[in-house]
Each structure stands twice: as C-alpha cells, then as structure tokens.
Amino acid sequence: GAVVSQHPSRVICKSGTSVKIECRSLDFQATTMFWYRQFPKQSLMLMATSNEGSKATYEQGVEKDKFLINHASLTLSTLTVTSAHPEDSSFYICSASTGTGKNIQYFGAGTRLSVL
Amino acid sequence: GDSVTQMEGPVTLSEEAFLTINCTYTATGYPSLFWYVQYPGEGLQLLLKATKADDKGSNKGFEATYRKETTSFHLEKGSVQVSDSAVYFCALNNNAGNMLTFGGGTRLMVKP
Numbered sequence: 001g002a003v004v005s006q007h008p009s010r011v012i013c014k015s016g017t018s019v020k021i022e023c024r025s026l027d028f029q030a031t032t033m034f035w036y037r038q039f040p041k042q043s044l045m046l047m048a049t050s051n052e053g054s055k056a057t058y059e060q061g062v063e064k065d066k067f068l069i070n071h072a073s074l075t076l077s078t079l080t081v082t083s084a085h086p087e088d089s090s091f092y093i094c095s096a097s098t099g100t101g102k103n104i105q106y107f108g109a110g111t112r113l114s115v116l
Numbered sequence: 117g118d119s120v121t122q123m124e125g126p127v128t129l130s131e132e133a134f135l136t137i138n139c140t141y142t143a144t145g146y147p148s149l150f151w152y153v154q155y156p157g158e159g160l161q162l163l164l165k166a167t168k169a170d171d172k173g174s175n176k177g178f179e180a181t182y183r184k185e186t187t188s189f190h191l192e193k194g195s196v197q198v199s200d201s202a203v204y205f206c207a208l209n210n211n212a213g214n215m216l217t218f219g220g221g222t223r224l225m226v227k228p
Contacts, residue, residue: 006159032214043205043220044160093159097214105209105216107152107160 002028004096006108013084014116021079021111023094029074030096034105035067038091050077084115118143122206122219129196129226137191137222139180139206147210149173149182149189154203154221163191163204196226 003026013019023033032051036044048064050056050071058064066088068080077096081088091112095105122139129135141147148167152160164173169184178193189206206219 004159034215041223043218046215049215095160095216103209103214104150104162104165105214106162110157110159112157 002106004106004108006094006111008111009109010112012114015085016083019081019084021092023077023108025075025096028098032097033071033077034095035079036093038093086115089113089115118210118217120206120208120217120219122222125223127222127224131198131226131228132195135193135196137204139189139219141187141208143208143210145210147208150207151180151191152205198226198228201226
C-alpha cells in the first residue's frame with residue numbers, strides 16, 4: 001500500500017528557533033499534500049493544503065509566515081515552523097493524496113514538536 | 117458546510133465484546149466515507165472506506181455500511197481485542213480537492 005514517511009518523529013527545540021518537518025510519499029506521486037495539527041485528545045485541524053509547484057492554501061487563522069510550506073516535488077512537502085514558541089508545541093501530521101477526485105489520503109506517523 | 121459527528125468517548129469494553137461507534141454526517145451530494153484509526157503516538161491509518169450508498173467497508177474484522185437514508189456510517193466489530201485500543205476517526209471527502217472533514221474522534225479502551 002501507499003506509504004508516507006514523516007520525519008522527524010519527535011523534536012525538542014528552544015524558543016525562537018525554526019523547525020523543519022518533512023513529509024515524503026515513498027511509493028507514489030502525491031499531487032496534493034495536507035498538513036494537520038492535533039492538540040491532545042482532539043481531532044485533526046487542517047492547517048494547509050499544498051499542491052506540487054504552487055503555493056499552499058492556508059486555512060483561516062493559520063499564519064502563513066509562521067508555518068512555511070514548500071511542496072517542491074511530487075514526493076516531498078516540508079513544513080517549517082519559524083521562530084517557534086511554546087504555544088506551537090503540538091502533534092503535526094501530514095498526509096498525501098494521489099490524483100484528483102475523492103481519493104484516499106495516506107497519513108504520515110506524525111511529528112511531536114515540543115518548544116521549550 | 118460538511119460536518120461529521122461521532123459519539124464521544126471514551127468507550128471502554130471488555131475483550132471479545134461487541135463494538136459500535138456511531139458516526140453521522142451532513143453533506144451535500146455523495147461524499148466518500150472513511151474510518152481512520154490512530155494508535156498512541158502515531159499518525160492515522162485508513163481502516164476502511166465506502167464510496168457510495170449501501171457500500172460496506174470492511175477490514176480486520178471491522179465493518180461499516182454507508183447508509184444514505186440515515187446519513188450514517190457506524191463502525192462495528194463483533195469481538196474486540198486489547199490491541200484494538202486506539203482513537204477512531206470518522207471522516208468524509210466531498211470535493212475534488214480531496215479535503216477530509218473529520219469527526220471529533222472516539223477513544224476505545226479494551227480491557228483484558
């Protein structure tokens with residue numbers, strides 16, 4: 001089946017630093033990738049949708065300058081949390097989808113970010 | 117807009133008990149419906165799906181039937197195991213952009 005690799009799985013950083021999270025589709029080409037944030041014991045909140053070669057579409061309330069998304073190729077999307085602060089601590093999950101229409105999203109294992 | 121409502125947890129069951137997690141949705145048109153499972157500290161895994169009315173999705177002993185008349189997609193399993201303990205998310209996809217609308221998640225705890 002389709003595999004999505006997300007790296008790192010866990011990161012601890014100091015306040016003010018930037019953190020990059022990678023999301024790779026290993027055995028398929030992902031036309032669209034999604035980035036979610038999940039707070040403890042809550043559902044997933046969609047942050048942004050990225051299509052290869054174009055700018056990401058951010059959901060309302062998500063700061064695009066804070067959460068930089070780059071979808072450089074059909075197999076790689078990155079999320080950079082810039083100047084991270086403790087309130088950015090969360091579980092970030094990416095997913096990837098093939099083609100168009102109501103296709104399945106395949107999820108990465110998630111990245112737990114802790115900002116000290 | 118589209119929405120998904122699922123029963124609040126946690127749901128606590130003994131091993132081999134019957135499981136039902138209710139899920140209802142509101143959407144225009146004909147969405148695809150999904151159940152995802154999230155084990156502790158991990159991302160989401162697709163458990164099963166159904167793309168049209170009366171379809172039954174099934175996997176690993178779990179099943180759910182797409183009921184358009186009741187706008188429901190309830191998850192069932194005849195005999196749960198401790199290893200089924202996880203959070204289950206019901207979701208729908210109703211657009212060409214592949215965006216998923218998730219329910220709030222239901223935590224299942226199975227005790228030996």
